[in-house]
Amino acid sequence: MARLPPRDLIGLDPAWSNLVSAIDADGVKRTWHVLDSGRESARGTVLCIHGNPNWSYMWRGLAQSLTDWRVIAVDALNMGFSERTGGPRRLADHISDLAAVTRALDIEGPVITIAHDWGGPISMGWAQQNLDQLAGVVLMNTGVARPLAVKVPPLISIARATLRATCKTTPMFLHGALRMARPQLTREVYRGYAAPYRTAALRTGVRDFVEDIPIEQTHESFETLAGVAAGLDKLQDVPALLMWGAKDIIFSDAFLHDLMQRLPHADVHRYPDAGHQIVEDTDAIDLIDTWINDRVSGARVPISTPNGPRTSAPIWSAVELRRNDDAKAIIEMRSKATERVERSISFGQLDERVQSLARGLLVAGIRPGDRLATLVPPGIDLTVLVYACLRAGIIVVAPDAGLGLDGLRRALRSSRPDYVVGDWRGLLLAKSLRLPATRLRLSSLDELAGSGSTVTTPAEPLPDDPAVVVFTSGSTGPSKGVVYTHRQLEAQRDALHGAFGIEPSDKAVVAFAPFAVLAPALGIPSVVPPMDVTKPAKLTAQTIADAATAIEATIVFASPAVLTNIAATSDDLQGPSRSALQSIRAVATAGAPVSPQLLAAIQPVFPNAHFFTPYGMTELMPVTIASANEIGADASDAGVCVGQPLATVDLTIRPITAPSGTFPDPLAAGMLGEVWVRANHLSQGYDHLWRNQSHAFTNDSSVNHKGQAALSAKPTKSGDIPLAASTIGPTRAASWHRSGDVGHLDEFGRLWIEGRVDHLIHAATGVFAPVETELQAESVSGVDHAVAVGVGPIGNQQLAVVVAGESVGSTVVADALVTAAVRAAVSAEIAAVLVTPTIPVDRRHNSKIDRTRVQKWAETVLRGGKPPRL
Amino acid sequence: MLGRAVAQTIGRNGHTVTVLQRRPSGLDYAEIQGDITDQQVVRSAVKDQQAVIHLAARVSPAGRWRDFADVNIGGTSNLINASQQAGVTRFVYVSSPSVASSGKAHIGESALPADPASTRSYYARSKAEAEQLVLARAGGEMAVTAVRPHLVWGPGDEQLVARVVRRATSGSLRLIGSGAALVDSTYVDNAADALAAALDQAPAIDGQALVISNGEPRPVTELLRGLCDAAGFELPMRCVPTWAAKAGGALVEAVWAAGRLTTDPPMTRFLAEQLSTAHWYDQRLTRELLDWTPTVSIDDGLARLADWYR
Known part of the structure; x- marks a missing residue:
């Protein structure tokens, strides 16, 4: 039987949880747990499909922040808090199950599908059957076919070989996947993800999902997946976004590349430092929000890449x-x-x-x-x-x-x-x-x-x-x-x-x-x-x-x-x-x-x-x-x-x-x-x-x-x-x-550069650029280089001036004379004058100051930390 | 020092001032001598007063919990009960930023709620519990507010300046870590002005806790150097690593506690943390709510301190 999740899971509003019943493809009545943000006056529906081992908990941020859209996230049968059917569900079942739920919910108007992991093929299967409603697709760290260059990921092979032990009897696969988050999930969020999979019986669906990965051609889901992959060419005029955590050891860059070739018009955002749990690792929710506002108007518009007439001679x-x-x-x-x-x-x-x-x-x-x-x-x-x-x-x-x-x-x-x-x-x-x-x-x-x-x-x-x-x-x-x-x-x-x-x-x-x-x-x-x-x-x-x-x-x-x-x-x-x-x-x-x-x-x-x-x-x-x-x-x-x-x-x-x-x-x-x-x-x-x-x-x-x-x-x-x-x-x-x-x-139309937006100092008294302060500090004799950085929260930053030079000493905090001289030379309010032996420059030009590093260094020492190497 | 400055400031502002002190204050105001742990004394002190500014506290880096609790919690409880019974309408509790300090750096933050459980010294814990006691009375006939001045210093200061000078002269002052941690401090006259402002604004800030400071954080080395300079000593540049200071502080605390010593210990964990991690605060809301800005800069304050020592 389907159940409602515990009411105290962090970030999950109990009001979103519903139990929805419908008849599946075999004519059996099933019950799903569905999150529904319930915003009826919305521009359309965002339909979210989780992967394995996961459940609609991963979409809680989206339900919270997408205020213009009705967000619906479905727990697949045998997964999350949906019904345990007593038998395995294969890819084709998951696709028809999803269709049954959306029919039962009577979803009308534009739909954007958003999917992660093995939810990707399910969402694409649904999308191809509902092209008339489809307003956009978002895919993250997923795949519809194993790229030729990719061997079966070791983690999946191990899981496949030891299905019972790793996926069902013990929560090893579950915990392994959750621990892929970078940085690690907080204890409360971890608890949220693990909530529906506490006993071996409840984890049957996790095992079935791993078993359903069609590695070999004889696999019963192989044809279904191949069909989904081939059908992606029907989506060439549908706005698409591919979001990728590049450090995913399962759905690696090769899968992203494969999808980019199948959806050549897709917008791509690759997070170089995020992993498989991309929704937790990054600002993905915010990105989706931005993308929908930017790219999905609700009605479909053909995407074309105009190739205009030549305006200048070829480069050669x-x-x-x-x-x-x-x-x-x-x-x-x-x-x-x-x-x-x-x-x-x-x-x-x-x-x-x-x-x-x-x-x-x-x-x-x-x-x-x-x-x-x-x-x-x-x-x-x-x-x-x-x-x-x-x-x-x-x-x-x-x-x-x-x-x-x-x-x-x-x-x-x-x-x-x-x-x-x-x-x-x-x-x-x-x-x-x-x-x-x-x-x-x-x-x-x-x-x-x-x-x-x-x-x-x-x-x-x-x-x-x-x-x-x-x-x-x-x-x-x-x-x-x-x-x-x-x-x-x-x-x-x-x-x-x-x-x-x-x-x-x-x-x-x-x-x-x-x-x-x-x-x-x-x-x-x-x-x-x-x-x-x-x-x-x-x-x-x-x-x-x-x-x-x-x-x-x-x-x-x-x-x-x-x-x-x-x-x-x-x-x-x-x-x-x-x-x-x-x-x-x-x-x-x-x-x-x-x-x-x-x-x-x-x-x-x-x-x-x-x-x-x-x-x-x-x-x-x-x-x-x-x-x-x-x-x-x-x-x-x-x-x-x-x-x-x-x-x-x-x-x-x-x-x-x-x-x-x-x-x-x-x-x-x-x-x-x-x-x-x-x-x-x-x-x-x-x-x-x-x-x-x-x-x-x-x-x-x-x-x-x-x-x-x-x-x-x-x-x-x-x-x-x-x-x-x-x-x-x-x-x-x-x-x-x-x-x-x-x-x-200036009045002659000349441009004066005063630094980078990221290097501005956002003090309580206002925003100012570092260059003027630096030039003033460098007028002090003995100061060869000066870098002005802000430390502390935006809007309440303090100004630190980091100086280097042969005669300014080597202590971290400048001595009394240097401090007094720099304070006197600089018109802005200075909190600290610091000394470093050298100022780092970036490698390419050998000439631009690496302010980000200087800023981090100053932030660390002014916090009371051990001075890092510069 | 701060009590004297506050009495003079609000006296100058036209209020009729009564002081409750353990020892004669030498001030020109009505005066009651006694201890805030004595309910009788407290009741007579608040009788017929419209407002109370509560600065009395046991301030020491070491000592037994009982002693802190008796004065800082018990005394505050006496005072607020008596004030409420006497029909006082404004109650300003002088607290400390350490009531919300769990040993982590404070970097440009505004005042967080007092949290006795995570405080790092008996002093801070007792002040935190007392602050909670006071702010729990918000919403009634009597407006209550907690003002937390950070590192008050100035002429006549027995806490910061006198301790630094004593250590510097005896050669036992050490800088911890690189001595660069940014710390806020408050010149005494600014603190007095802020408390007077809190008294004026009390109904509007009922139930709030506000940190006050000069809003000019400085590396701890620079601040100590300035104080030593003003007192006519050179700041010794001997440094101890942060971990050693904390470990040493823990040891000292254990010895002082076991020996029931009441003298100033050379180091405590609390002090080591205060001197080696950043403590500076967002003053924007404080200044807006109190309609107050500091009038004496750190540089001016140091000049006045130097005059005083001369």
């Missing part, structure tokens, strides 16, 4: 245009002084190799739309590979060695490439990461290129097809994959071409990895100095001068860290090397702003150069390109001036406090707020992170143009001419990106 076109040109396109340097030029390739050769490799990759079985990760150092091989993939429509996953080993692992796991190409080191790494991708040796690419030479040229990818996945640095939270389409890449090339005023006669030294691949797209020759991508700061003035000499360079791309080292080692330069650097007309930096001190030190090395500092983010680069020569002279305002936005970028400052999904009006000049940007070269968004996407990319079709008034007076640079003949159209992309950076615009 500059190379293609020079296909008859013998001039060097790329030169790779090596560190030996005797033989400095290691390899080179002409434009003609480059075009030929790109074309043939593009064909070869397809011949090798890689399909357009597949993902291919490159673990190849910058240089000719990487450039050829990237252009070949783009030409063939293969999506390039480009992790950055600067992410560090752990960052690289997370990047590759989350982006899930189908193929990995690397040199021996890259492949060793891919192997050690146990990526489920096919590994290809870099040296085998020549063979592929050869095999492709006889095949006809592949079709060009469409402008709105995804082209690359790149990664955020991780200095502002866990690294995120960022997807660019071909159109967006082309727009980015055009923006950079215009902003740097690239002339056909230009030649570049590329000491900043991302630009190494870009140079051929800009149509200019480049030289790559020998560099360890993880330690770019080791490049010396001599290496750069050698590179410049080899190509008669006019432009240098480098990070501030590299420039610092160049300045430090420039005394050793001899006459010819010096004159090679005198021919440099432009030095472009990226990663972090150039300080006035660095500018003063580096200018004598490049006496004729203009210094450009682009400001932007992985999601949109560049936003501004400031001339460091101008900005160094004027540092009168709060923060760091990064110049005016490009003519092709819309930039507004909007309130920091704007909740996700809102589109507040821009703030006036001078007011501190979050930087919002929009441009044709804005990326598509985040990879498999729907939640971050919905927060940071606001797709507002009724676009608000108020922000443009302040910027319209800005002069258009003469260099703002796109590379391709077909220019950027008058209409801008509709999507705005909230950058997470905070700052303000």
